[in-house]
Amino acid sequence: MTDGVTIGRAAAFAGVTVKTVRHYHKHGLIDEPRRDGSGYRRYGSADLLRLVRIRTLAAAGVPLAEIGPILDADPDRFAAALVDVGRRLDDRIDDLIARRDMLQRLAGGDRALLPDRVLAKLDRVAAEFGFTPDDVTMAREGLVLIRALVPEGFDDYISRVERGLDDPRYASLIRRMWRAAEWEPDDPRIGELATALADHCLAHPELLPVPAGLRARTDAAIRYSLLSQHGQEQKPAWTRLAALFEASMRAAGNDILAGRPVS
Amino acid sequence: MTDGVTIGRAAAFAGVTVKTVRHYHKHGLIDEPRRDGSGYRRYGSADLLRLVRIRTLAAAGVPLAEIGPILDADPDRFAAALVDVGRRLDDRIDDLIARRDMLQRLAGGDRALLPDRVLAKLDRVAAEFGFTPDDVTMAREGLVLIRALVPEGFDDYISRVERGLDDPRYASLIRRMWRAAEWEPDDPRIGELATALADHCLAHPELLPVPAGLRARTDAAIRYSLLSQHGQEQKPAWTRLAALFEASMRAAGNDILAGRPVS
DNA sequence: GTGCACCCTGACCTAAGGTCAAGGTCAACC
């Protein structure tokens, strides 16, 4: 007569909501069960079993559209599908664990945005050059931008700069460039520094943050390396330094700065 | 002039799609950046930093609507929010691990639907009574249905049945009931068995799968315990057994079967 | 006989994007 449980009990048993069960009906995952005299759905044990299987697969992340075929497959295919679902679930778990690690790095500042090797080098240089924490932040953000700009050439560029800093003359120029951040924009020393930097870069073109083999749009990249370090408006001296540097480069060897191939 | 990276590079840097970045704009998570001469968006380092922070939080499962406030909060609140997000992420990881275990149980059959204690008992009884694998399946599905029907009283009911089976007379009746599954529906022994079962149940009402304190709708519950075991249509003898059992109960003590309180 | 919990259908809403269309731009190669 009135055997079978109502949709509410079936849903509670499977740990889903009533709406979810009706949703499964709409998608053909469970056949509509018999109705009682008042039109209520009445679920039997087979329905409940199927409902729990559906819920288990759905909770494991299987899209509803795939669940029907999996449950209707023969035992061998069913077992194989379960193995596959388990693998995908493991992947998702590993993924979430990796994201938790990433979150921890985010809590520690923007260090998450650069490779560990680069961060270590930056720390060493900062200690050597006497950077303030703000300087370190600015340099880090500049590196982030360069990496966004030329992702393919970034690792290579870092290596070249590391080798470049082994040259005490370049190290000294960079040290001076950072001090220039605090100069007045019309400080006469800016001109000298720009020329010296340009001379050095002309002699060592590998120090420009331009991926080898790509010579166009070079000036934009250089702008970034020199001053688009997130604080450029606050350091007017650097804006002028960049202008003079570019002028020197253009005068001496515009094949690099002109924005077209060297040919 | 043309400094800043395009949306494609920004997206690639942060590990999201172009569409996702525009989605974040629409939701106010990142301000629309400056446009260049052709109307292209140009992103600076601050935008990139923010984009990666957003992506990290979103990947950790934080709803987009919550990310803006988190990022705009002061450092203390930001740190607190990160701790909270990390906790929620841990919960999700634990949840997925639990679901993977559940999946493994699903692979092992429907055993996932019943508590381990009940499964162990069922296995013991099956061995004792000489159940075929099909019998075990049928019994298991019957238990699943009872659990769906009266979830609150299920554990208690199992305990009562366990104690009931210590009585050799009841054990013998149940053994006979399972043999009756193979009888013809008009077998005269069914009447005797029904009467004997009813007598025993009248003497031991705790064996009925009815939660203590709830006396109404009892007959539906009894139907379940006796025959709605997923194979009821295939076992016509049980249908008749149930009818005769109910008649005996009604004749002898309809206060239990009548579907209304004993008062 | 009244209240409350439960059931019915159907229409619309949600998050976090994906897809498609129709067109404008940029750098490279011949």
Place this chain on the structure above:
DNA sequence: GGTTGACCTTGACCTTAGGTCAGGGTGCAC
């Protein structure tokens, strides 16, 4: 200097797995 292919623009609609609301019918306990 013309074409090719990759990249950019907006806007409209689609997707998954349900949730919410409206408007109404049932079942049962006091």
